[in-house]
Amino acid sequence: MTKRRALLSVSDKTGIVEFAKKLVSLDFEIISTGGTQKTLTDNQIETVGIESVTDFPEMLDGRVKTLHPKIHGGLLGKRSNEEHVETMKKHAILPIDLVCVNLYPFKETIQKRDVTEEEAIENIDIGGPSMLRSASKNCESVTVIIDPIDYETVISELSETGNTTLVTRKKLAAKAFRHTASYDALIADYLTNQVEEGEQESLTLTFDLKQSLRYGENSHQKASFYASSIPTAFSIASAKQLHGKELSYNNIKDADACLRMMSEFKSPTAVAVKHMNPCGIGNGKDIYTAFMNAYESDPVSIFGGIIALNREVDAKTAEKLANIFLEIIIAPSFSEEALEILTKKKNIRLLALEMREQKDISEKEYVSVLGGLLVQEMDTLVEDETTWKIVTKRQPTQTELEALVFANKCVKHVKSNAIVIANNERTLGIGAGQMNRVGSTKIALEQAKEQLDTAVLASDAFFPMADSVELIGQSGVKAIIQPGGSIKDQESIEMADKYGITMIFTDVRHFKH
Incomplete structure (x- = not known):
């Protein structure tokens, strides 16, 4: 009986050695490439190089190595189709039963300071997405993995029954297609920005799940919080929570409104928000004065509100804040004394976010309508x-x-x-x-x-x-x-x-x- 074969080629090496060892113990032959092959070999795991499978050398600085019929035929050939099986035999193509691939770090590359266009282009993966798509298309027979978090599930099912379930293979295939779609969306966005394309014939957006929410605007509505795949520094998604319960859907919307308001001001300023509207905005010579001005604007509506301050919260300000029921306080930082005062309140959420760096606040905003999406520039106009x-x-x-x-x-x-x-x-x-x-x-x-x-x-x-x-x-x-x-x-x-x-x-x- 021919051994089952697994193709492993990952840029994220997390858990790959242990995963490969377990595959070998389950009688898989490991095909591998480049850095992954070296990592496995260094850990005494026997592998077969891609060149041995394709009978063709890696070439063009590694741009061409897996784009070959003996790879994609092994992934796409339908085991239940006699014509496919005969064709594979005729051309000496062996099935590949499992693919574990993650892609060149394009997202990480374009976030680097002073990255060149050439460097970005070289980190566009071609072979990886092609293998993932081929394996996913044939998920009836092939298991595809893009995330180390799924290693345990796959090994568990292989150990128990000798194969993964069709349900698992379909879930992993859908995840792989989401992954390649997100990857391509980032590339499309990068190249579009490089040529300063305005309105595009199609819009590709990608966001990453940041938090599953208990519910949406109301308790009967399901909700999730997704963050931009390329992080926006001045955003609620980038804030560090120091204390308190998880943010809710309404908390996030109100906090976002708070930050948009705060972006208008450079002097010490405090903004209080209820239901997406300011109930008080105050400035002053210091943050305590600014907060007291915001509070006195509407001491009734501020109850249960969200406060943003654009300077460190000191003990004096914290004492005043602690006397009011507030959902969230957002500030660049909190002094040790302020934290000691405020963390006595179990449920208040304290978020730290640098507010002086607002270079990336000019992004577009998107509003869903039934069957569509409205897109516009944010209203960041500084009036003359x-x-x-x-x-x-x-x-x-x-x-x-x-x-x-x-x-x-x-x-x-x-x-x-x-x-x-x-x-x-x-x-x-x-x-x-x-x-x-x-x-x-x-x-x-x-x-x-x-x-x-x-x-x-x-x-x-x-x-x-x-x-x-x-x-x-x-x-x-x-x-x-x-x-x-x-x-x-x-x-x-x-x-x-x-x-x-x-x-x-x-x-x-x-x-x-």
């Missing part, structure tokens, strides 16, 4: 304040101008229709997600009603009518920033002049649906 137009008679004071800049940064992260009332230190009132702009204006004014003397107001889009401006004028707010662009802009300008309001048009809209 020199292009803003003061359209009213009264000019803003320097303090008002500082507050308008701050409010304008905040309003772009509030669900539209969005209104933000603020001073130059913190938000005072936020109206979010209303079906008309008057509704959002009323909510923001109601929240800020005791603090309107020095307040300014930002709108994410133009006022379609003068009614909101009239409400603002009656409240006592004296400065507005908005995109402009309505056919009734002049009515809003005249209403602002009536109440002595200074109003700036930015010509930039920040809808957030």
Whole structure:
């Protein structure tokens, strides 16, 4: 009886020696190549080189070694098809029953600093994916493995029954095809970026499972968290959890919203988020002051919220944070004293994430719709304040101008229709997600009603009518920033002049649906 044959060619050598020894004990002949063959030989495991199988030398710097009928015929030949069997005999092609292959480290290569295009290209595996695809296509007879985590299952089944089950072979084949699809997607993305291709005729995306979630937005919805295959440094996926329960689906979405808001600010800043909207944003001379400003923006809504701070959390700030029920605190770091204070709270999640390095925040964002996907650039536009137009008679004071800049940064992260009332230190009132702009204006004014003397107001889009401006004028707010662009802009300008309001048009809209 002909020995069964296993082809082993791996870049990840984890567990390969023990796996090969067990295959040999189960009477498998081992075919191997290059570094894998050397590793096995060094561990006294007998192998057959690829050249001995193909009767053809490895060539072109290793680019061609497994692309041969005696390899792919041995993988693709159907054992149950008499014509296939006869053809294989005629051409002296022996079946290969098991393939264990993982691919050249393309992903790791392109993440290296200063990697050259030539180096990236040389790490595109051709033979490996070809073998995986051939073996997977013939999973009726061939076992294919791409992940050391599956060695134990395969050996266990081989030991118990002499073969793997068809169910296992199908699962492993599907996993191999997912693996090659992800690998090809990374290559396609890299080459597309190299030639600066814009809109592509097809979109290939790949993400890696980071975490299985207990449930989604609601307890009856299943959910998972996938991270970009090429890690994004400034992202919730890259944060290090120091304490607390696992993140939930809603935690992750809120934390992501927190980071997007925080990306606007360089000075010490604290952002508090509830249900994807800010309930308070504050800045200050230090992180304690910034947090207190954010807290005082809305001390009611912050309960059960998520906080991001862009400086280390010290003991003084931690004492204040510990007095509030919070789901998550995100910061670059926590002092030892702060950790001691905060970790006394069993369930609070503490995440560490460097916030000064935000070079990769300009990535595209994807939104699923039934039967499709919307793709757009993230709204990371840094507005040129020199292009803003003061359209009213009264000019803003320097303090008002500082507050308008701050409010304008905040309003772009509030669900539209969005209104933000603020001073130059913190938000005072936020109206979010209303079906008309008057509704959002009323909510923001109601929240800020005791603090309107020095307040300014930002709108994410133009006022379609003068009614909101009239409400603002009656409240006592004296400065507005908005995109402009309505056919009734002049009515809003005249209403602002009536109440002595200074109003700036930015010509930039920040809808957030």
